Amino acid sequence: MTRLRLGPLLRYVDGDGGGTATVWVEADRPSTAEVRCGDGAYGTSRTFRIAGHHYALIPVTGLTPGTDTPYEVLLDDRRVWPPEDSRFPPSTIRTPAVPDPELRVSFGSCRWASPPHDEPDPIGPDALDTLATRIAGDPAAARPDVLLLLGDQVYADETSKATRRRLAERRDLSEPPGAEVADYEEYTHLYDESWSDPAVRWLLSTVPSCMIFDDHDLIDDWNTSASWLADMRAKPWWQERVLGGLMSYWVYQHLGNLSPGELAADKLYASVRAEPDGTELLRRFASEADRDPACARWSYRRDFGRTRLVMVDSRAARVLAERDRAMLDEAEARWVRDQVLDGRRTEDRGAAGGGPGGPPGRGPYDHLLIGTSLPWLLPPFIHDVESWDSALCGGERGPRWARFGERLRRAADLEHWAAFPDSFEELAALIAEAGSGPDAPATVCVLSGDVHHAYVAEPSWTAGDGPDARIVQLTCSPVHNSVPGYMKLGFRFSWSGPARRLGHALIRHGRVARSSVNWRKTGGPWFGNQLMTLTLRGRSADLRLEQARARGRAPEAGPTPGAELVTVQERSLTP
Structure with a gap:
């Protein structure tokens, strides 16, 4: 059977x-x-x-x-x-009406699998588990139309006690990589553990989902730098880890991001299905993707009526050569630009104006969502530290500073968009272009996770009046994880005036060029297991942040029977 x-x-x-x-x-x-x-x-x-x-x-x-x-x-x-x-x-x-008057997009990242329901949860209620319970309790109530999971859906390098027991049945955990996963089969255990939770399993069966990986789906700091990658490739267990990670991501996450039409045109998918066993085909693909990022495209685009989502791979598409560092390789960056601007160019709109499916005089979308696991706009001090460190690693202050910069980069996880300054500026320019002109969308929202807290940041351009659209960085993390107290203090400090002045001093030391944008925090930081939801109606956009809390207790107090999602911030993003 x-x-x-x-x-x-x-x-x-x-x-x-x-x-x-x-x-x-x-x-x-x-x-x-x-x-x-x-x-x-x-x-x-x-x-x-x-x-x-x-x-x-x-x-x-x-x-x-x-x-x-x-x-x-x-x-x-x-x-x-x-x-x-x-x-x-x-x-x-649930299929959308045509036209659909409303779209709800919930998003977050960084989810450790919840322990069995009869065991205490030391990091508090799981936001996905709690969302599932709420929807199941009132199926007719409002619920997300799509769930965006922005990275670290599984943790290959931080396994639970249950997973470690399973790994110990297969091999000696005293040998590298120890209690971390080693291969494809062990990755399947991670997905079993994460998606077999009854509430989360039901939620994912009834709310559509879009996913993208981040570092812990492979290993912490994945693709930090060229020297980091060389060191990892020298480890005897790394090749099997990276192949298992990319293969399992393709099967468990990537394929489901594609439309039926895209699946029908996917040559690898067709070949795997045509074989009695597609393992070697997929293994070769993963090996090529690891060796040459341009061989694979993990980024994708989804249109939801007049809302466009462009999900950007900010991990595997990197160029790591120190003098040519880029968050996205040339082909990937061109593809992202084409998806963002598709239908917005004058020659594409025709004499009547308006984009595909849009009314005359309007662009192809009312809202642009750019999904990237790593925040584009970080707390300013952290941004300045990463930009400074990137300059040091590039040799701006000589070889001794370069060696110091590489050690600091690895120790402090300095590998966000700010650590790729040219890519940061290119994304800023693309956002400004997409958000400008008579057919500009109402909002351009950059959706991110990774940093284990939530905040809202809004940029201003240092030259000119800036875009016509409302531009916001919306960061939401974790869904189910924790952050030490000292890091909370650090994140709070990173937004402060003294931190900005210290960051400016580092920028001067590193001889870093002035950025084209400044930004300020307009919400947060918030700490806890949480989800953000955007509700888009026409050209209006409303934001809600909810945290999973045990009923009647603070988020850090540990589990009690029952949990709920509590709204801690609600605001309009449009006039």
Whole structure:
């Protein structure tokens, strides 16, 4: 009898009312996977095999726009979802109306898997778990139309006690890489642990999700610098780790980011499905992607009506040669620019004005979301330290300072956009261009995580009047993790006046060019397990930050029966 090993995950749902969706599953043996919906919509796919595991990404067609229809998953004609003993409502596929008056986008990053529900949680309630409980308790209430998971969906280098026990059954943990994951099979344990949590499993089955990796999906500080990478490649266990990480990311996260049309055009996906076992094909792809970032594109674009999401890979696409450092290689940067400006160029809009699907005189979207796991705008002091350190590593103050800069870069995780100054400025220029002109969107929001706290920052341009759109950096992290007290103090200090003056002194020492933008914090910092939600209606945008708290207790107080999402900030981003 074929069993459902993991999933289902509702991934892509057509944002323009096209009536299509994709559902990801993992079975315990080769099988035919089906999705049957209450309104007659249907999809089927044969599983493909990777390293002894069996997966399917099922395209569902015939969905009725503006409906919320329950669905079932069958393997070899036997229903395997929903479980007979499920305490949750039926999983559903909600399709947008055309035109859809409202879009809710919830986002965050950095999630350690929750412990079993009968064990205490030392870092407090999981925001995803708590969101699932709220939605399940009132299925008719407002819920996210899409969930953006902005990195560190799994932690390959910080494993739980349960995972360490499983690893110890396979190998000697006294040998490197010790209690960290070593290969593809061990990565599957991480996804089992993270996505088998009953509440999170149900949530991901009924709310569409978009994902991108960050460093802990592979290892802390992944692709910090060329010398870091050389040191890692010298370790005997690293090659198997990076191959397992990229292969598992492709299977568990990346494929679901793509539309059915993109999947149909994906040559690797077609080849893997055509083989009895696609392991070696995927392994070769991962090896090429690791050796040459230009061989793979992990970034992607999604349009939700008149909201555009461009999700940017800020980890694997890096150029690390010290004199040519860039967050994105040339081809990747060009692709991002094309996606942001698609339909905005005058020659593309035609004489009537307006972009594809837009009214005359309007661009192709009312809101632009740029997803990048690493914040574009950091607390100013941290930004200045990273820019200064980048100059030192590049030899601006000589070889002894360069060696010091590299040691500091690794020790303090100085590898955000600020550590790639040319890329920071290129993104600033692109945002300004996208947000300017008579057909500018109402907002350009940069959505990020990584830094284990939340804040809102708004830039101003040092030359000219700046863009017409409202530009905001929205950072939300963690979903379920912790931050030491000393780091909280450090983050708070990094926004202060004295910290700015100290940062300016470092900039002068490093002979760093003046940035084209200044910015200020307009919200936060907030600490806790949390999610941000953007609600977009026409050209208006509202922001809400919610924290998961045990009922009647402070966020740090530890678990008690029951938890809730508490609103700690709510504001409009548009006049």
